[in-house]
Amino acid sequence: MRDYSRRMHAMETLKYLLIPLRGAALVLVVSFSILLLLAAHGGLLGLPLALLVVSWFFKYGFALLDRVADGVNEPPVLSYEMVNPVNESRPAGLVLVVTIFYVVTAAMGAWFGEEAVTLLRAAGLVLVPAVIMTQAAGSFAQALNPLVLLQVILRVPGSYALVLAVLAGAWWLATMLVTWLPAAELPLSIEIPLPETVRIFILMYAWLASFAMLGGVLYVRRHELGFEPSRSPEREAEKAQRERERQIDMLVDRIFAEWRGGAYGNAWRAIQTHLESSSLPGEDLKDLFERASQWPDPRLAYRLAQELIPRLLASRRTGDALNIARRQLRSDDQFKPLDGSDTIKLIELARDAGDRRTARMLLQGFSDRYNDDVAQRIAGELARQLER
Incomplete structure (x- = not known):
C-alpha cells in the first residue's frame, strides 16, 4: 500500500509539466529563446544580452519553484523583484556549487583517472535537483551536505526519478531536433536556424518544467520532506x-x-x-x-x-x-x-x-x-x- 501511494504521488508530479506552457511562463520561454538566439549570433556584442537573459531565466525558475511549492499552479509574471540580485541569490549559489564541484573533480583526475572523474560528475549531476530542492526548503549550507541530499532522494525516489527523466528526455529530444529540422528562410533571404531555435526552446521549457516538478514534489510530499509551504490545506x-x-x-x-x-x-x-x-x-x-x-x-x-x-x-x-x-x-x-x-x-x-x-x-x-x-x-x- 505504501509503495502504491508513492507511485501515485510520483505520477501526480507529471501534471506540473504543463505549468511552463501556460501564461507568463510560455511567453517568457518564447521571448527568451529568441533573445538567446540573437545573442548567439551577435558575437561579443551579444554576450551581455546572453548573460542578462540567462540570469533572469534562472531567477525566474526559482520564483516558479517557490510559487508551485506554495500550492499555486499558475506561473508567476516576471517582475523586478524576481530579477533583483539582492532579493534572489540562489541561482548564483547553485552556479557556485556546480563550479566548485567541477574544479575539484578536475583536480582529482590526476590521482583517480578520467573514468572515475566522469562517474563522479555524473553522480553530481544526479544530485543537482536535490540541491535545488534543499535550497528551496532549507538553506544553502544544507544543500552542500551530501547526506541531506541523499535523504531528500530516498524520501521521494519515484518523483525524483521522474524529474531526472524529464531532463534527460528533453536533452535527447533537443539534440535530435538539431539533426532532423532544416533551417528555415524568411522573405528577404533572412535565414533562421530553426533547429537551434527549437532546441533552445525545448531546453528552456525542460528547465522550467523541472523546477515546476520540484516545486510540486515539495508541495505534494511536504510531510515526508519536512517542508512547510506558506499555503497548504x-x-x-x-x-x-x-x-x-x-x-x-x-x-x-x-x-x-x-x-x-x-x-x-x-x-x-x-x-x-x-x-x-x-x-x-x-x-x-x-x-x-x-x-x-x-x-x-x-x-x-x-x-x-x-x-x-x-x-x-x-x-x-x-x-x-x-x-x-x-x-x-x-x-x-x-x-x-x-x-x-x-x-x-x-x-x-x-x-x-x-x-x-x-x-x-x-x-x-x-x-x-x-x-x-x-x-x-x-x-x-x-x-x-x-x-x-
Missing part, C-alpha cells in the same frame, strides 16, 4: 480554526452577558443565529457546550446537551453522544434528551457498553416525559432486559 485549516475560535469567544462573551442579565431568550436566539450561519454547526455547538459546562449555572449546558446529542447520533458519533449524556447525568440525574428515540438509542448504547447504571438512569421517568407509544414499548422491553 493544513495552514488553511489552522487559519480557519483560529477564526472559528475567535468567533466562538465573541459569541460566548455575548451569551454570558445575556444570561447573567436574565435575558435567557436572547442568549438562546444568539446561539441559534450563529449555528444557522456556521459551516460547522456541530463543532460550534460542542465548543459552546464545553464552555457552558464550566459555568456555575448548569441550565445552559443542559439545553446545549439536548441540542448536541441528536447531531452527534445523526453523524454516527455515538461514543461522543453517550459521553455527553453521562456528563449531564452526573450533574443532574434527571437529564433526558428532547426526543424519545434519541433516548432509546443512548440506552441501547449504554447497555451494549456494559454501562447499566447510565441505561437505568435514562430509563427513569421515561413514560412521564415522552408520549411516543412505540418508544415507550421499546423502553419497557429495555427495562426488562436491564432487570435480568
Whole structure:
C-alpha cells in the first residue's frame, strides 16, 4: 500500500509539466529563446544580452519553484523583484556549487583517472535537483551536505526519478531536433536556424518544467520532506480554526452577558443565529457546550446537551453522544434528551457498553416525559432486559 501511494504521488508530479506552457511562463520561454538566439549570433556584442537573459531565466525558475511549492499552479509574471540580485541569490549559489564541484573533480583526475572523474560528475549531476530542492526548503549550507541530499532522494525516489527523466528526455529530444529540422528562410533571404531555435526552446521549457516538478514534489510530499509551504490545506485549516475560535469567544462573551442579565431568550436566539450561519454547526455547538459546562449555572449546558446529542447520533458519533449524556447525568440525574428515540438509542448504547447504571438512569421517568407509544414499548422491553 505504501509503495502504491508513492507511485501515485510520483505520477501526480507529471501534471506540473504543463505549468511552463501556460501564461507568463510560455511567453517568457518564447521571448527568451529568441533573445538567446540573437545573442548567439551577435558575437561579443551579444554576450551581455546572453548573460542578462540567462540570469533572469534562472531567477525566474526559482520564483516558479517557490510559487508551485506554495500550492499555486499558475506561473508567476516576471517582475523586478524576481530579477533583483539582492532579493534572489540562489541561482548564483547553485552556479557556485556546480563550479566548485567541477574544479575539484578536475583536480582529482590526476590521482583517480578520467573514468572515475566522469562517474563522479555524473553522480553530481544526479544530485543537482536535490540541491535545488534543499535550497528551496532549507538553506544553502544544507544543500552542500551530501547526506541531506541523499535523504531528500530516498524520501521521494519515484518523483525524483521522474524529474531526472524529464531532463534527460528533453536533452535527447533537443539534440535530435538539431539533426532532423532544416533551417528555415524568411522573405528577404533572412535565414533562421530553426533547429537551434527549437532546441533552445525545448531546453528552456525542460528547465522550467523541472523546477515546476520540484516545486510540486515539495508541495505534494511536504510531510515526508519536512517542508512547510506558506499555503497548504493544513495552514488553511489552522487559519480557519483560529477564526472559528475567535468567533466562538465573541459569541460566548455575548451569551454570558445575556444570561447573567436574565435575558435567557436572547442568549438562546444568539446561539441559534450563529449555528444557522456556521459551516460547522456541530463543532460550534460542542465548543459552546464545553464552555457552558464550566459555568456555575448548569441550565445552559443542559439545553446545549439536548441540542448536541441528536447531531452527534445523526453523524454516527455515538461514543461522543453517550459521553455527553453521562456528563449531564452526573450533574443532574434527571437529564433526558428532547426526543424519545434519541433516548432509546443512548440506552441501547449504554447497555451494549456494559454501562447499566447510565441505561437505568435514562430509563427513569421515561413514560412521564415522552408520549411516543412505540418508544415507550421499546423502553419497557429495555427495562426488562436491564432487570435480568
